[in-house]
Amino acid sequence: MATAGIGAAVLLAATSGASAGAFLIRSQSAAGFGSALAGVAAGDRLSYSYWNPAVLGTIHDFRVEANAAGIFPSFDIEPDATTNAFVAGAGGTPSGSIDVGKNALVPSSYAAYALTENLTAGLVLSSPFGLASESPNNWAGQIYSRSSEIFSLNVNPMLAYRVNDMLTVGAGVQAQYFKATLSQAAGIEPGAPDAELDANDIGFGFNLGIQLRPWQGTSIGLGYRSSIEHDLEGDLTSPLGRFDVGTTLDTPDVLSLGISQAVSDRMRLLGTVEWDRWSRLDGDLPVAASNGAVLTSLYLDYRDGWLYSVGAEYDASDKLTVRAGIGYERVPLTVENRDTRLPESNQVILSTGLSYKYSNRLSVDLSYLYSFGVGDDRINIQDGNDRFLGQPFSASSELDVSILSAAVSYRFGVAD
Structure with a gap:
């Protein structure tokens, strides 16, 4: 039987998120998800400030919003x-189709306050990165994965300044907690113990944005969220210690570019192009002990991701x-x-999706988003692949994700 000699202390992780490339989470706005995120950087909803802090310039009062x-x-x-x-011949557990997806709840919250006629402050609490997946303890790919958990918490204070009726600029700082727990079997045999990496860090970054309204009915927005460097520290546990x-x-x-174009008093067409610079993770991430010795590496080698979306919104009534x-x-992952x-x-x-305004103070958003995989979906880990741990692994895969979102927004200091 194969034993812990195959990858006993190795954790090689490529992680993915729902409705977003790799472990990026875009579930930050129920209203935005209603239009497949089309036009968010150019919009006027408080939760759109996640993509573009200049959105805060559309807010002239004190309001809060909670999304889930x-x-x-x-x-x-x-x-x-x-x-x-191969697995059966080596003493492991052959397996049929398994579903490694796990349900998750992702909250985010927002607040904005107009300090002056032209200056608005905002605060966003969000989880920009995350992952939850789990496979059976005994299955054909257990030396490559058993469970994966990524959690992040981002605190993002921002300011937006309305230069004039056409131009608003915004900026903010980010403080982000990031934690990763990744496990896989230390051997191919049934009941093999885990090898697990558990590490965390707090890092800092910034975000910038601009919103331009060149003429009546047209809004163009460009928002940027910076990379954050995380010096993750924790422990690697395996049968070796x-x-x-x-x-x-x-x-x-x-980087998110959005446009909103009114085609009538009640209808707007929306569009978004988003670039996610995953090529920052374009090779091995060495995992080193405190004495500097490299124990293993996280092999990622991602390409940049892109999102393209179009949508529309229609005011069916005043409410x-x-x-x-x-x-x-286009996600960062390929067969390689x-x-x-x-x-x-x-x-x-x-x-x-829809928005319903109960009063001048209170409104709610609801949305449903469905995504499904297209094109190449093969997994092919063979000798010569940096992920290879002594066991060839080939499989087909299938992806589909449903996301239900809801939000409540409240404005203070306005009459019902």
Whole structure:
């Protein structure tokens, strides 16, 4: 039987998130998800300030907003017959199709206050990066993954200044807590113990934005969220022992361009192009012990991600606005770096939503977003691949994700 000799102290992780490339989370706005995020950097909803701090310039009072997104992913992995035959011959556990996706709840909250006629302050509490996946303890790919958890908390105070009726600029700072816990089997045999990496850090970054209204009915926005360097420290535990370790991970820069164009008094067409600079993670991340010895590496080798979306919103009445959108995402993963933690492929995104204004003070947003994988979805870990741990692993995969989002917004100091 194969034993802990295959990857006993190795944790090689490529991680993925729902409705976003790799472990980026875009579930920050129920209203934005209603239009597949089309036009968010150019919009006027408080939660759109996540993508562009200049959005705060559209707010002239004191308001708060709370969002929550329920994420229901399905990430099916079906090992090939050749993989199962190898695993069975080596004393492991062959397996059919498994679903490694785990449901998650992602909250975010916002506040904005107009300090002067032209200056507005804002605060965003969000989770920009995250992941939750789990596979059976005994399965054909257990030496490549068992469970994956990434958690982040971002605190982002911002300011926006209205230069004139056409131009608003915004800026903010980010303080971000980041934690990763990744495990896989230390051997191929049933009941093999885990090898687990657990590390965390607090890092800092910034965000910038601009919003331009060149003429009546047109808004163009450009928002930028900087990369944040995390010097992760924690421990690596395996049958060989426990080691204090550290590595450095840079989160991607995110650049979002949005446009909103009114086509009537009640209807607006929306568009977004977003660039996610995942190529910052374009190779191995060495995981070193406190004495500097490299114990293993996290092999990522990501390419940049892109999101393209278009949508529309229509004011059905003074109280009700309805939205819909469609998008396409090119994710950072390809067959060269896709693995079993969450085997993401390029995605098509469909969404719909609504906003209802109960009064001048209180309004709610609801949305439903569905994304599904398209194109190449193969996992192929063979000799010569940096992820290879002595066991060839080939599989097909299938992705689909449903996300239900809701938000409540309240304005202070206005009459009902």
